[in-house]
Structure formats: structure tokens, C-alpha cells
Amino acid sequence: MPAARLDHDERIVREDRLRQLRDMLEGYRRGRRNGSCRLVPTGLARLDEALPHGGLPGGAVVEILSALDGGGAMTVALRAAVAAADGARPVVVVDPRGDLYPPAVWQLGLAKDLLLVVRPSSLPEALWAFDQALRCSCVAAVVAPLERIDGAASRRLQLAAESSGAMGILLRPAADRRHSFAAVQMLVEPVPGQAPGWPSGGAEPSFSSARLCRVSLTKVREGRPVEPFVINLGDETGIEPLLPVSVHGPAAGERRRIGA
């Protein structure tokens, strides 16, 4: 019937126009970043699902907050950097504490000639080095643990990242959650460990190769708010326990067993 067909056509045309307008808006929003925005999927499935567009923004600053040493925040940071490097572009790590261990970074899959380490001797130098590396368009990602950054510095870093297309990854203490200009800010906490239950007569307990962390996205540009979720960092090489053992406090009547 002609009336229905016209409606159908009109609807299609209208939808088409709406889609075009939406794309234009996206383009304007992206165009603000000089069109250098690319998406970097981190490879951690739940994290990529929670992020808008399925990955971290390539030309922006990402802040990873953590409260504890050994919680997994640096692994997340370096996994994102390795994903951004994509096997072709260098990654710069600023190491003011002097405790980066490169063999572990190589185990995450970064080629040896793509890792560049800068070792400044003070916090202002570290901030300056981070800023300089971020302005270089040939660098894929810059990772730095920085403790105190004020709002002006944060804004400057974000602008630098947008202009060059490099991803800046900052590791900050969770207590210092001041208003920042980062495009993505997430809090990474380790999931408290539970002693695996003592199986009554079965398999030996072994060091689990799942490494669970709870991630809360405290700030995402253009993102929907999501509940905190758990990601599995896995274990980079598949840890082979040489002496599988599990220790917990003695309970009445239980025998302590140490695997051979």
C-alpha cells in the first residue's frame, strides 16, 4: 500500500539522517582530539567490555589507582602498554623508584628492543620526563608511577597525549583521587585471598593460576557507569608450582599436608 511504503521509506530516511547526525557528533567529539584517537583493547575481556567502544583510548591519559603494593595495578598498566605497542612502537617506562624489573616486562610479551626505561632522580624530573615522552608521536605508551599531580599538570598531560596520540598510563595511590583530567580512571584492588578448602581426600591444592583483581571504573569519558567487576590477570606464563603447598592455620583434627 503506498501509504505504508512511504512511511517505511520515511522511517528509513529518518533513521539514516539520525545515524548521520550521530556520526557527525561523534566525529566532532573525536575531531577535538586531532583524529588521532585509536582504540586499544587491553586483552582483559571484562575490562574491554566495560570500557566504552571496547578498549582504552589511544591518545589519552589513563590513571590506574591502587592502594597496595603487589595488588596487580602495574600488571594492568603494562598489559595496556604492551597492547598499545602492538609489537611495533616503543614503550617508555619512567621509573623514579628504581625498582622496575625488565625481565618481568619481557615476560608480558614486550619485545626487548621496544622497552625504554627512564630513571629520573626526583618527582619533578619524573613528571617532566613523562610529559616529554607523551609529546612524542612515535611512542606507543608511557607508563609512570607518580604520586602527587595537581590539576594543572594533569590537564597538560592530557592535552599532550591528545596531540601526539600516545597513551599515557599513570599509576597513582588510591588515596590521592583528586579531580583529574584523565580520560579513564580505574581503581584496581586485589581480591582477598581465601585459603582453598581442604579437600577431604582428593586433589592436592595448587597455586591457582587465576589472579583476580577487582576493578572499579571511577571515571570514564563517554562511558556508562558500571558496577565494579572482577578481572582475571591470569598468570603470564602459566606458573608451574615446583612444590605445591597450601598453608593455613591448623584446625582441630586436621592434618597438615605438604605436597611432595
Next chain:
Amino acid sequence: MARVVGADVRAKRAGIGAGLTLAEARALAPSLVTQTQNRDADRAALESLAIWADRFSPHVHLDGDDTLLLDMTGAQRLFPDEEALLRRVIDGVGELGYTARAALADTPGAAWALSRAHPADLIVAGPGQTAAALASLPVTALRIDDDTVCALQSLGIETIEALLHLPRSSLGSRFGDRLLYRLDQALGDEPELLTPFRPPPVLKSSLRIGRPTDRYDVLREAIERVLACFCEQLERRVAGVRQLFVTFGCPELRPITFELNVSRATRSVKHLRSLLVARLEDLQLPTGAAGVTLWARRLEPLDAWQDELFDTGRADAQGLAELIDRLTNHLGAHAVARPRPMSDHQPEYAFEYACLVGSDCGLRSVDCGEVRGKQSEARSEKKEVKPRGAERILADSHFSLLTSHFPSRPLRLLPRPVEVPVIAVVPEGPPCCFNWKGTREVVVDCAGPERLETGWWRGRHVRRDYFRVKCRSGRQCWLFRQRETGKWLLHGWFD
């Protein structure tokens, strides 16, 4: 296969000579210190010696890797005593740190032969006595190739005298013209052309500032002009600079000089200007600057290439090099480094940082904590110089073994392991709980022990049992127990 090309006196006494493989040499002397041959540096050193030898003769010719030929014709007035002249040469070279052998003769060929093959390290062959002086020398001193030498030796002709006794015609037909040519050159029957060494003119450009000033804008302008002239000279030579000195002349004070190193040869005005201006900010000029001079210390050939829109690979490499230069300029040469694997099981020695700018320097993580901020001492603290090629291959293969078969390593390794009080269930067994900075951490899971016994050649035998430990709070760290003392130390965090 790495082979020895030279050895010092002590190594020679141990029996190490040229031609041995590295493994054989190490077997003869386990505490051997080795260095890779650096032909460019050797050549540069020889050239600087040639410039030094200018005081004896205006014509100095570089021959091979280690020989200088000085033409002393007409210098009898200046150096009447020939032996004393040679003694002066040897002593002078000795003061510069080299050992030398010297000979004086009528022809370059004879002088070459005498300096190499004569038992004395100083020999003068008087005028007309060339043939007599050469007689007892072996045929290898004639600058002929090894095949001819073998052929002669197989016939029993060891010395030049024996060679001279043979009829000339048979020499030519048997061994070719080259032998006859060299023989005639040595005896003076055939002329030999030597091109004197001319060092390339020093590349510098300077500007005098009318009134001494320490105003930033004036100095910037001066640097701009000096750089323009400097880079133009570089372009004319089709070269780029790797190392240059910048001198600010100060009235009534000594001039202030600093050095600028870049990781890649460059003649880009923009890049050099950004590095210089960054240094300008830290400069103290109490009486102002009256002039600025740039001297090129090290040049490298740099082809003329245009910035192409699509040549992103080269632009990226250049961009990275400029970033490295900026960081190094501000933070110091040891602050920017690329880590590379070392074939060592002890975790803190499993890698070293290779600096990217300036001379080759390898710093291990254990050294870094001490040398940060003390760059000049870093070089003297380096205990061992490892040859690059063979060791690197070993280190890479060791590392791929490490990643495929060994457990993972922590992302953060403390510069020095920290002792922690640990309660372990069984004295030799895994940890149960420990205290870290006032917090009690209960261990819920752990993997290990990974036993490392290594480092005995460093003097301290390290015997450690490593455990990867998961705590109740969720943190994961790397603890080890020293087998001799039973102490527990925390070495890193699996962050």
C-alpha cells in the same frame, strides 16, 4: 667465532696470542678481561698519533692498523742523532700510553721490515746499509701475502738473504711480480708513493657578542646564528654531528664549556637548538657571555634525505632519537637506557641497562642505586667488561629458556632485598605469615621453592629458595630464604 687479536704482556705470559678463540683463551686464563675490537676507535687513535707525530716530520703516512711511516728526508739538521730521534719517538709514544717499535732506514719498505722483524725495538740502518740490514730478516717482513710466504718457506727460503741469492728471473716466474716489486721497494730500486695524512679541518663556528650579556633573549639569538652557520658547514660536508662542545667566553673568567651528545648523528637546527636552549637555562654566567663557539667533536656521515610524508619509519626513528636526546640532556646519560638480558641466574644480575647516548656503559640494577647522580664514578665501578656478540647470543637464548620453563618474575624488584620476620611452619619449608611495614600478612598460598645457587664466581655464593607468596589481603610478593643463615628476605612485588 670470537678470536683474540691482541693481548697484553700478562696475557702473553699466560700463553694467549693472536688467533686463539675466546674459549681457548679463557681456558688458559680464567680471570681474563676481554674487550671487543673497535676498529673505528683504533683508527681514530692512530690518526691522533699521526697528528702528534707531526712534530717530527711533515709527512706522516698511516699504514694498516698500527703503523706510522714518517718521512725524515732532509731532517738531518733538526735531528742529527738518529738513534736519539728514535728514542724520543718511542718515549713520546710511551707517554701517550702505547708501546712502540721504531726503525730508520733508506726506504719505507726497509723501515717497515726492520721495525717489525728485527729483534731490537730500535734500529737504525745507515745510508747504503739497507741490503745488509735486511739480510737476516724473515721473508714475512717484505709485505707479501701469506701464500707466497708459505711457498717460499716450503722451499726452505726463510730469510731475505736467501731470497736475494736466487736468480731474479726465476723469482718472477715462480712467485709473480708482486714479490719482486716488494723486494725492489725494500732495497730502493723501485719508488714507493706515500700519501701524507691530512686531518680533516676542525668544524667550528663562533660568534662574538658586542657587549657581554647574560640576557636570555640575546643568548638565544646568538645560539640561533651560530647554529645556522654550524649546520650549514655540516651540510656541506654531508655529515652529522654526534658530539659537540659549546663554549661561552666570559670576560675576566675562564670560558664555560659543556658537552652535548646526541644518540643519532644530526644536523637539524631545530633539534640542536632545543637541546642547547634547554642547557642555557641552567647556565651560570656571572660576568655575562662575550662570545659563543661550537666545536664538533665527533662527526658521522649523514646522507642528505628529505622529509617524506610517507616515510613514517624514518620519521619515527628520528623522533625517538630526539626524545632520547632531550631526556638525556636534562637527566643525564645514565638516566635513559634500554635493558637487555644477561645470562645470569641471580635475579638482580639477569639484566643490565645499556645507555643509549655516549660511550658504551653497562650498569646492573645493583649498581644503579649507588651510582645515581654520580655519573663519573659509574665507569670506574664497572668491574667486568663483557664481549658483546657471543655473550648476547647466550643471554638471549638463556632468557628464552627462562620464559618458557621458569616461573614468572615480579614486575617490581627491590634494589636491595629487605629482611622480613617470617614464621614458617617447617624450618626449611614455606612461609606462613610475615610482617611488612607494620602490617601482618598471612600467607594463604604459595608456590615454590625455586632454588637458586649461583654467583660463586663473584665471590659471594648465593643460595636462595624463592617463594611466590599470595597473602590474605590479595597481595603477591616474592620472598626468599637464605639457605646458610635461614633469614627471610622480601625481594619483589608481583604488582
